[in-house]
Structures are given as structure tokens and as C-alpha cells.
Amino acid sequence: MNTKLENLVLATLSFFEPMTFSQIILDFDSDLLKDFPDFDKEQLQNIINLLEKKKLIKRVTIDKERGWIRIHPKRSWWKRLFPL
DSSP: OOHHHHHHHHHHSOSSSOEEHHHHHHHSOHHHHTTOTTOOHHHHHHHHHHHHHTTSEEEEEETTEEEEEEOOOOOOHHHHHSOO
16 A cells, blocks of 8 residues: 555544545645546545554544544653653
């Protein structure tokens, strides 16, 4: 899987508001998508599934429709007490 595409999808998703499949597609940066002319819905679904397995995003239900939201990375308690 292309890590640039993964980063594009991850950067598009929000930490605060779940996004449906159509919202993700509409929020893509068109200049960055020009680098991937063969990008399609199937690739996007595969990337979303991969990001779910990596626990970087979470699936939620929005008005009987699937949506996804980014998950804040967890920090250990000692990193909060002693920031680098």
C-alpha cells in the first residue's frame, strides 16, 4: 500500500467530527490527488480498512451511515510528567 495515500487519507480525516465516505472524498486536496491519477473508491476502502487495523481511525455510525474519525495517539503517563 502506498504510504503517501495513507497519509493523504489520514490528513483528511478529522479528530473532532466523524466523516462519511462522501465527506472524505469531498475534503481531499485536489492538488495532491493529481499525483495519483488511478486512485479510486476501492483503493480508498482498502486504505480505510488498513488504518482501522492499525488503530489510527475508528468506525462510527452517523445517521445509519458508516463514518470514521481519527484517534488521538495515546501517550504514556511518564511522557506527560516529563516532556522531552
